[in-house]
Amino acid sequence: MKKQHSSNRAILILESPWELDCNDSNRTSVTPFVEGIGKLAGDTEVYHANFYDKSSFIKALNCLCKRKFKNTTVYIAAHGYKKKIGNISISDLIWEVGLKSNECNITGLMLGSCFVGENSSTMEVFLEGNNLKWCVGYSSTSKWLEGTLIDCAILSGMSELDESDYSDKNEIIHHFANSIAAFSNSFHIGEDYNGNAVPLEDSLQFVMQPNGQGKRARSVSAEVFAVMKSLQI
Numbered sequence: 064m065k066k067q068h069s070s071n072r073a074i075l076i077l078e079s080p081w082e083l084d085c086n087d088s089n090r091t092s093v094t095p096f097v098e099g100i101g102k103l104a105g106d107t108e109v110y111h112a113n114f115y116d117k118s119s120f121i122k123a124l125n126c127l128c129k130r131k132f133k134n135t136t137v138y139i140a141a142h143g144y145k146k147k148i149g150n151i152s153i154s155d156l157i158w159e160v161g162l163k164s165n166e167c168n169i170t171g172l173m174l175g176s177c178f179v180g181e182n183s184s185t186m187e188v189f190l191e192g193n194n195l196k197w198c199v200g201y202s203s204t205s206k207w208l209e210g211t212l213i214d215c216a217i218l219s220g221m222s223e224l225d226e227s228d229y230s231d232k233n234e235i236i237h238h239f240a241n242s243i244a245a246f247s248n249s250f251h252i253g254e255d256y257n258g259n260a261v262p263l264e265d266s267l268q269f270v271m272q273p274n275g276q277g278k279r280a281r282s283v284s285a286e287v288f289a290v291m292k293s294l295q296i
Contacts, residue, residue, distance in 0.1 A: 079141035079149035143176025164194035174200035180268035204253030240290035
């Protein structure tokens, strides 16, 4: 029998083809960047699967969720517009991940997609009643490389949290802030629907749901960027 891997953490990448140019035959992928984060962190498995619609997303998620780790993060990387990621509604995607979160100990969801962060109220609703502790996304377009680097910084920072840390909202906020502290809050990360420039601070949205009775999922974006600024010179 093949020996089972013994890592305690995992990052599950569900990616839809980017087609950044006419010759991009599934060439572009966030996977090499995330694999680097896994190697840097150590004790972290990185698994990847492509999806093309809701049915293939569910199949890909089921394929990746084969074992339970002490801490698992899901990274959905795909084009986004309004309430959809890869032509699937954001509510459907978060719902499906939420269904798997208890079984596979999924604690966080990184949405590497344009515009989905404007649905922070949807994130709050669908983080309730499952094992998800946090969700992050962009409310504007996001430059591909720069956005991927920011995503990876957040994935790296949040993978350091232990179960006990999820009971402390300030600890979660600090980890969010520390993850993005190397970036400029005024960096032009993308545009709004009218083509106006949007700074990182107005685009990146953070929602968390700490452990504890009576604690509800809520947006903490303002608190994250306030702490982020305190970490900069």
